[in-house]
Amino acid sequence: MSNDKKDHIINVAIELFAEKGFEGSSIRDLAAKADVNVAMVNYYFGSKDKLFEAMIEQKAGFMRGILDELRANNSLTEIQKIDHIIEKYVDRFFSQPLFHKVLQQEVLVSQRASMHEHVIGLFVKNTEDVVAIIEKGIRKKIFRKVDPQLTFSSIVGTINHVMMSKTMCMKMLNKDPGYDPYKDEHFKKRLLIHLKQMIHAHLLINNDL
Amino acid sequence: MSNDKKDHIINVAIELFAEKGFEGSSIRDLAAKADVNVAMVNYYFGSKDKLFEAMIEQKAGFMRGILDELRANNSLTEIQKIDHIIEKYVDRFFSQPLFHKVLQQEVLVSQRASMHEHVIGLFVKNTEDVVAIIEKGIRKKIFRKVDPQLTFSSIVGTINHVMMSKTMCMKMLNKDPGYDPYKDEHFKKRLLIHLKQMIHAHLLINNDL
């Protein structure tokens, strides 16, 4: 079974779902855009729902490895770990902006219940790991007594918000049509600097700028 | 024409769209849930799309009045204005959590192009006002030289992220099923305190805690 073709269908599906949503995209649209026969989607994946599951399966869970490493790591300070997490999240969102729009949709709507729970489960797991790091920083009196869960919400929420809509992002930054913020290294760096500055100011007791 | 019934349909539609998305909800589902005949939606609103437009029309734009007031106001300091904005945003999201899920979907998906642009337009306008306040604070050397646009993204992004999914929110906070975070005054206060603390630490040069 040709994995190239399966991957191709998944990648085209990400583009389509990101733009029109899962329910808003028909298999016929997808087949046309991917230049395959309508029957091929069901032939390869079984159903539209299962295509979606295969897509999540393949692309999600990207942070697990990184967070597992960090938990085992004793040489990095807590703030270094947080910085590292911020960098990896921004990297990931900028390298897969459309997939993350699809993920956001899935968290937002609870139409396909089991997928919804699955995606949320992944996310909650990540939250627990990051919260643990922040709590350790607080115990060590390196961090202020912040709200660990909501601090992580601010990190992810900021990135999410910026990645929600290219149009919104462009207009917010007063850019011309045609400009793609997600392909702009300067903008990526700008987001990174903002997040680090804000989170440092928020977390660190001795924050020498 | 009975506005009560129109309002009733809109309110039921918000519940339905928030859960299943616009494309994922059928007029028959909506009619059943609202206990009206299928034809009534088209009778009152003309079409499913126009029902959606009426919904946005009625419920969105809630921040305009508040931001207009703040722009004319010379007695409040910039940080007081930012605090006020944070309070109003949190208030609004907690009083209309389902509608804001629908709004987020609309920003995320660009299926109904003109509505999409309209909603984004409202949001960009708000951004400009808040950015102007932050920039003034920077000029006055009360605020640090932060990134005004992304600072606002962090405020809205944090709230958005917490309001995205009740399930996620519950699990993140280790609450039992049945707990509704959006009806919990304590959680609302907790979010408010986190946001103010973080934004103060981020913005203020002399931030005496």
Next chain:
DNA sequence: TTGAATTAAACAAACGTTTGATTAATTTTT
């Protein structure tokens, strides 16, 4: 009694999916 409100029934179009036939590639047998 007139106009608005409500209804069940019907509409064409679009949907996800299945089918059965055909071709291409691979494996097995001779």
Next chain:
DNA sequence: AAAAATTAATCAAACGTTTGTTTAATTCAA
């Protein structure tokens, strides 16, 4: 190595449902 058998990939066409919407008849209220 050639022929036969098997499997995989692809296709156009059709399936039964569901979709948003409209119609025409009926009920209700002023």
